[in-house]
Amino acid sequence: xxxxxxxxxxxxxxACSAAAAAAEPAAQTTVRIAYIDPLSGLMGPxxxxxxxxxxxxxxLADRENWAPGVRFEIVPFDNKLSPQxxxxxxxxxxDQDIHxxxxxNGTSVARALIGGISKHNERNxxxxxxxxxxxxxxxxxxNGECTFWHFRWxxxxxxxxxxxxxxxxxxxxxxxxxxxxxxxxxxxQVQRAARxxxxxxxxxxxxxxxxxxxxxxxxxxxxxxxxxxxxxxxxVITGNWGSDLSLLIKAARDAGLTANFYTYYAGTVGVxxxxxxxxxxxxxxxxxxxxxxxxxxxxxxxxxxxxKYKEDFATMAAYNALRGLADAIHKAxxxxxxxxxxxxEGLRLHSFGGDLEVRASDHQVEQxxxxxxxxxxxxxxxxxxxxxxxxxxxxxVALPADAVTxxxxxxxxxxxxxx
Amino acid sequence: MNTELALISALNGASYGLLLxxxxxxxxxxxxxxxxxxxxxxxxxxxGAYCGYQISQWVGFWPGLVLAPLAVGLMxxxxxxxxxxxxxxxxxxxxxxFTFGLSYVIVELVQVLWGRxxxxxxxxxxxxxxxxxxxxxDFPRARGFVMLxxxxxxxxxxLMLRFSRIGMVIQAALSHSKTVETLGHDVPRxxxxxFGGGAALAGLAGAIGGALTVTEPNMGGPIGAILFVVVVxxxxxxxxxxxxxxxxxxxxxxxxxxxxxxxxxxxxALGLSIDPANPLYGLWTLTLSQAAPVLPFLLLVLVLxxxxxxxxxxxxxx
Numbered sequence: 001x002x003x004x005x006x007x008x009x010x011x012x013x014x015a016c017s018a019a020a021a022a023a024e025p026a027a028q029t030t031v032r033i034a035y036i037d038p039l040s041g042l043m044g045p046x047x048x049x050x051x052x053x054x055x056x057x058x059x060l061a062d063r064e065n066w067a068p069g070v071r072f073e074i075v076p077f078d079n080k081l082s083p084q085x086x087x088x089x090x091x092x093x094x095d096q097d098i099h100x101x102x103x104x105n106g107t108s109v110a111r112a113l114i115g116g117i118s119k120h121n122e123r124n125x126x127x128x129x130x131x132x133x134x135x136x137x138x139x140x141x142x143n144g145e146c147t148f149w150h151f152r153w154x155x156x157x158x159x160x161x162x163x164x165x166x167x168x169x170x171x172x173x174x175x176x177x178x179x180x181x182x183x184x185x186x187x188x189q190v191q192r193a194a195r196x197x198x199x200x201x202x203x204x205x206x207x208x209x210x211x212x213x214x215x216x217x218x219x220x221x222x223x224x225x226x227x228x229x230x231x232x233x234x235x236v237i238t239g240n241w242g243s244d245l246s247l248l249i250k251a252a253r254d255a256g257l258t259a260n261f262y263t264y265y266a267g268t269v270g271v272x273x274x275x276x277x278x279x280x281x282x283x284x285x286x287x288x289x290x291x292x293x294x295x296x297x298x299x300x301x302x303x304x305x306x307x308k309y310k311e312d313f314a315t316m317a318a319y320n321a322l323r324g325l326a327d328a329i330h331k332a333x334x335x336x337x338x339x340x341x342x343x344x345e346g347l348r349l350h351s352f353g354g355d356l357e358v359r360a361s362d363h364q365v366e367q368x369x370x371x372x373x374x375x376x377x378x379x380x381x382x383x384x385x386x387x388x389x390x391x392x393x394x395x396x397v398a399l400p401a402d403a404v405t406x407x408x409x410x411x412x413x414x415x416x417x418x419x
Numbered sequence: 420m421n422t423e424l425a426l427i428s429a430l431n432g433a434s435y436g437l438l439l440x441x442x443x444x445x446x447x448x449x450x451x452x453x454x455x456x457x458x459x460x461x462x463x464x465x466x467g468a469y470c471g472y473q474i475s476q477w478v479g480f481w482p483g484l485v486l487a488p489l490a491v492g493l494m495x496x497x498x499x500x501x502x503x504x505x506x507x508x509x510x511x512x513x514x515x516x517f518t519f520g521l522s523y524v525i526v527e528l529v530q531v532l533w534g535r536x537x538x539x540x541x542x543x544x545x546x547x548x549x550x551x552x553x554x555x556x557d558f559p560r561a562r563g564f565v566m567l568x569x570x571x572x573x574x575x576x577x578l579m580l581r582f583s584r585i586g587m588v589i590q591a592a593l594s595h596s597k598t599v600e601t602l603g604h605d606v607p608r609x610x611x612x613x614f615g616g617g618a619a620l621a622g623l624a625g626a627i628g629g630a631l632t633v634t635e636p637n638m639g640g641p642i643g644a645i646l647f648v649v650v651v652x653x654x655x656x657x658x659x660x661x662x663x664x665x666x667x668x669x670x671x672x673x674x675x676x677x678x679x680x681x682x683x684x685x686x687x688a689l690g691l692s693i694d695p696a697n698p699l700y701g702l703w704t705l706t707l708s709q710a711a712p713v714l715p716f717l718l719l720v721l722v723l724x725x726x727x728x729x730x731x732x733x734x735x736x737x
Contacts, residue, residue: 041637044536078535183709209679214712217641219632222431222562223676229556230424230677243537243633255427256549256557 030071031325031335033058033100033132034093036086036113039078042216042243047105049269050134051076052309053318054102056301060319066326070335074102081105081216083112090116094129099337102321104135104154105242106215107186114141117149125415128337130344132325134317137264138185139193139406142364146410149337151344151363153321157186157239157264159404160286161193163369164262167284167397168235169201176208178233178259180224182244183212190239190264208233216244221251228252233259241265246274253278260284266374267314267393272386275374280391283374289316289353290372290393291384298352302384312386320351320365324358339418355401362410369404371397420677423554428673430553434562436669437569441624442642443649443661444576445617451593451656452613454511455503458518460621461643462525467491467622468629468638469529472540480543480630488623495618499611522639530636537635561631568627572620573662580658589613593656648719654732663730668715675711 035054038047051074058072075098077089086109093101103113110133121128131150133141139158141150155163168174179194181187191210198205208231211224225248228236236259240248245265252261253274259282266275266285275283291302291313298316305313328343329335345360354368372393377385385392446460470490474483498521506513542561549557580586592599592609600606629638649668653660683693683703693703722729 040530040535041635042537042633044635048536211679212709217712219638220431220435222559223428223673226424226427226431226556227677229427230421247633254549254557254559254561256552256555 028069028071029335030073031100031329032073032075032096032098033102033325034077034089034096034098035074036077036079036089036093036101036103036109037105038081039076041080042219043081043105045269046242047078049311050104050315050318052305052311053313053315054322056305056308056313057319057322060301061322061326066323067329070326070329072322072326079103079109081109083109086112087116090120090129094120094127099127099129099335100132100325101129102132102134102318104133104315104317106184107136107138107141107189108184108215110136110138110141110150111145111185114145114147114150118147121149121415128341128415130337130341132321134315134321136186138189140185140189142362143409146362146408146412148341148363148412148414151321151324151341151358151365153317153324153365155288155367155369155404156364156406157189158193158406160264160369161190161197162406163286163371163397163399163404164237164284165194165197165201166399166403167371168198168205168237168262174202174205174235174260176206176231176233177235177237178209178211178228178231179207180209180211180213180228180236180238180240180248182215182240184215187212187215187239190237194237213244216242218244219247221248222255224248225251225255225257228257228259229255235260235262237262239264241268243270246270249274249279249283258282262286267312267386269311269314269387272312272374272389272391276389276391277376279374280376281373284371284396285393286369286371287316288320288367288369289351290314290370290395292372292382292393293353293370293395293398296383299384301352314386316351316353320349320353320356320367323351324349324356324365336418338415342417357401359408361412362408363412364408366401366405368401369399370395371399423556424677426553427556427558428677429670430558431562432670432673433666434565434669435672436666437566437573438624438628439642439645439649439669440662440665441569441572442621443646443653443665444573444658445620446646447650447653447656447658447661448589448613449617450650452589452596453503453507453514453610455514455518456511456647457614457617458515458643459498459522459525460518460617461639461646462522463491463495463618463621464625464628464642465529465634465636465639466494466525467625468540468634469533469538469625470622471626471629472533472538472634475540475630484623484626487626488619491622491625492615492619495622496611496615498618499614503614504607504610522643526636526639533636535636537633540630540634542630565627565631568623572623576658585609585612645715648715651719652722652729654729657729657731657733660729660731668718671714671718672711675707675714678707681706 054074058074061072079086079089117129117131133152135154137154137157139156142152179191181190261283263285266283302313328340332339332343344358347358349356356365356367358365372395375382375394377392382392382394449457467487470487471483474486503514506517546561546564548560550560550563551558588604649664653664681704
């Protein structure tokens with residue numbers, strides 16, 4: 001190599017590093033995000049899986065530079081699914097100078113956090129906390145109880161039930177419906193909406209059973225399944241999640257129940273293993289994404305996540321929420337919570353499930369939903385299985401965002417907009 | 420309620436009841452012999468599940484089913500020999516507090532060793548699938564297996580206590596421990612055997628129950644509370660009483676869960692209607708199925724009020 005060539009190489013490399021330095025703002029900021037969800041107990045597996053989803057999204061945000069100059073760090077707190085415990089976690093997060101909180105498991109917890117955050121923000125202007133809710137879907141949180149500090153990235157329970165009942169009302173073989181739900185705010189909302197919407201859309205359908213059971217306490221659902229058999233139900237609608245769904249499905253399989261299940265959360269940890277071959281054609285779910293949507297959007301995430309954590313990437317709402325947060329920080333040019341919250345209002349985003357918009361009036365994200373059924377892999381339309389079962393989700397209906405949009409009664413109180 | 424539902428409920432109730440009995444047998448024997456209300460008993464149940472899981476990872480489920488109870492039994496014997504025995508002179512309160520503290524230590528240890536979330540402990544494929552059908556409802560093989568194991572254990576225990584030499588010494592030591600000691604039997608050693616044996620039974624119940632449901636560090640909590648109900652309702656120290664109470668609680672639980680009737684329905688049948696403005700409207704419309712989780716404790720309170728010595732309890736003095 002001649003001296004001239006070496007000089008040129010040096011020059012090029014210097015220019016490159018200078019350009020890279022110019023693209024980055026002088027100071028790197030790290031936004032720390034408190035993740036407050038169950039990491040132990042019956043709902044521990046769900047909480048750990050979604051924690052990994054958040055950590056993975058944060059890693060992507062850093063790698064792909066979603067918000068230039070800003071890195072994200074997820075700080076996990078185990079709330080044991082208890083609202084009281086969550087308030088303690090919130091307090092220690094605030095003590096650690098964390099201004100962004102994410103949570104999803106349990107509307108009861110979300111409600112407690114919203115209360116705690118609202119109080120804190122009122123008393124500590126300039127040190128506000130913003131809450132990104134990725135899965136607690138009680139509709140009240142974006143209606144009567146809406147606050148400026150709360151943003152919901154999953155479709156709420158009524159939106160999902162709207163989609164599900166539109167689908168069910170077209171199924172000729174549905175005559176006898178059994179409702180089973182967890183005995184807390186969210187379960188009650190599913191129960192109410194299912195009854196209300198079915199009565200409107202298919203008055204001929206009979207509700208042959210309606211059970212509420214304690215949240216995350218039941219380890220044996222065989223008696224509930226025996227009731228479904230005795231009631232001769234052909235369809236079961238449930239908002240159950242985590243162990244309350246996987247153990248319900250297990251009991252149904254053990255008892256040989258062949259009713260069709262319409263669920264919100266059959267894609268979450270533990271449920272696919274219990275469905276296995278027995279659930280094929282019998283279980284449906286509604287969610288904002290799954291790996292086998294047309295053209296497999298998000299398949300790279302699925303593959304990388306699986307090789308990294310040896311489990312399935314299922315909670316796309318976590319990814320969307322972090323993308324939204326990064327975009328809002330970028331748009332606001334600041335990590336100050338009030339500015340970021342204002343930037344989130346009306347934010348649009350293209351994600352793997354389709355186009356999203358954060359509705360400004362109530363902070364409910366509007367997005368397409370998919371009703372999918374549990375099927376054997378065919379390698380063409382159903383390429384990705386779950387939990388190595390050889391079975392995966394096939395899209396039955398893709399619902400555009402406006403098909404599941406519902407009005408809101410939210411009267412949002414906003415803080416003064418910073419200049 | 421139709422016949423199908425009644426039959427399947429009876430079976431499910433019996434299988435739950437028998438699992439409860441496997442647990443309460445040890446607890447009630449330990450209580451009647453040593454006067455110790457063993458708070459750590461449900462922790463041995465949990466330990467049984469974790470040992471079963473760990474051994475099943477190494478050599479399979481079936482060896483685990485044999486080895487896990489043995490391991491837990493040894494731990495139980497160790498707890499008696501090196502913990503309780505030295506506390507015995509200080510009386511039952513010290514012993515009770517010791518087991519109370521121990522139960523927390525065990526949970527914490529398990530969390531350190533295996534983590535907080537549940538572990539994937541499953542029954543082997545041989546136990547998958549239906550055993551028989553009650554009209555249209557399948558009764559799973561796994562539940563049949565629980566019933567079989569519990570029945571075998573029950574039989575073996577009854578025979579051992581009644582006919583074997585050690586069994587007779589244990590029975591004698593239950594009521595006349597001083598006399599037995601004077602006759603030259605090593606009563607502390609019998610205590611260790613009984614405590615270890617009780618722990619082993621709990622471990623066996625855990626090795627099956629954990630695989631049947633969920634294996635996680637706090638799995639002992641809810642069932643531990645039910646165990647005390649069983650022991651009190653059956654009569655402190657009565658094995659036969661524990662058996663009856665276990666089955667009764669299993670059946671009450673199973674049948675209550677499938678009866679969606681509330682006091683308001685009963686009132687309606689009598690021609691009364693309950694006004695939603697009634698301050699106790701929530702209580703009037705509470706269905707039996709919703710109240711199912713609290714029924715065992717209601718039973719506990721009632722039995723203590725009406726018949727403090729329990730169904731088959733003999734001695735009120737202790």
